[in-house]
Amino acid sequence: MTALLRLDRVSVSYGGLRAVSDVSLTVPEGCVVALLGANGAGKTTILRTVSGLIQPDSGRIVFGGRRIDGKAAHDIARMGALQVPEGRGIFPSLTVAANLEMARATASRDIDLVGTAIELFPPLENRLEQLAGTLSGGEQQMLAMARALVARPRLLMLDEISMGLAPIVVRQLFDAVRAMKDAGATVLLVEQYVDAALSVADYVYVLDKGRVAELGEPADVRESGLATSYLGGQT
Numbered sequence: 001m002t003a004l005l006r007l008d009r010v011s012v013s014y015g016g017l018r019a020v021s022d023v024s025l026t027v028p029e030g031c032v033v034a035l036l037g038a039n040g041a042g043k044t045t046i047l048r049t050v051s052g053l054i055q056p057d058s059g060r061i062v063f064g065g066r067r068i069d070g071k072a073a074h075d076i077a078r079m080g081a082l083q084v085p086e087g088r089g090i091f092p093s094l095t096v097a098a099n100l101e102m103a104r105a106t107a108s109r110d111i112d113l114v115g116t117a118i119e120l121f122p123p124l125e126n127r128l129e130q131l132a133g134t135l136s137g138g139e140q141q142m143l144a145m146a147r148a149l150v151a152r153p154r155l156l157m158l159d160e161i162s163m164g165l166a167p168i169v170v171r172q173l174f175d176a177v178r179a180m181k182d183a184g185a186t187v188l189l190v191e192q193y194v195d196a197a198l199s200v201a202d203y204v205y206v207l208d209k210g211r212v213a214e215l216g217e218p219a220d221v222r223e224s225g226l227a228t229s230y231l232g233g234q235t
């Protein structure tokens, strides 16, 4: 399987404080890779480093066969790596329809997926003319993911899409991740909801204090219990 994204011994610091140490990971084309670990383990830092929002101290990051560490965030975004940040990344003062239209305008490929996105997230259908900021938390997360789907990135990075949402909404969101994967998307996701992440991931990396503590397929990680032990048994 071709690697769409590869990190090779990447370390990242904030000031003098090391947040990520010597992390190597691979995201194969068409796969979902989950980063798990307790608060502060370094998961968000890895996504932000891939996006070019933080520069690594050392190591190499290769995306689509090209080295991207040291590149500016807008160049990496233009190459097709899109991050849906914790806190959603939508335009609250625009309507739902305008949010989707903006994402369509940035799509690298000439396919209109607005209809598909609305089918995948039915609650959005009746709210197209509503301001995005007035949606519920779950609907805002659906809109953020619908925008990502419409933009059709080569790599989609999702940071804790479940945060603060009811279990039923979390299930809907992960069903959508599965549908995106079935449609060929490549996804790197950060998650605290271990079961939801394991149910959709092809490969899992468990981080502890900025290092990879375990990696493998979901069944291996589930068996070792390491992922849940780092999260204090949260599933």
Ligand code: ATP
Pocket (backbone or CB within 6 Å): 014, 017, 018, 019, 037, 038, 039, 040, 041, 042, 043, 044, 045, 046
């Ligand atoms: P969370 O689920 O809480 O977001 P995480 O696994 O994503 O956790 P990071 O947010 O990547 O972890 O944080 C890794 C370490 O870096 C933590 O010790 C955190 O305190 C520190 N850190 C994160 N952001 C900053 C920042 N902007 N400035 C200084 N230190 C930071």
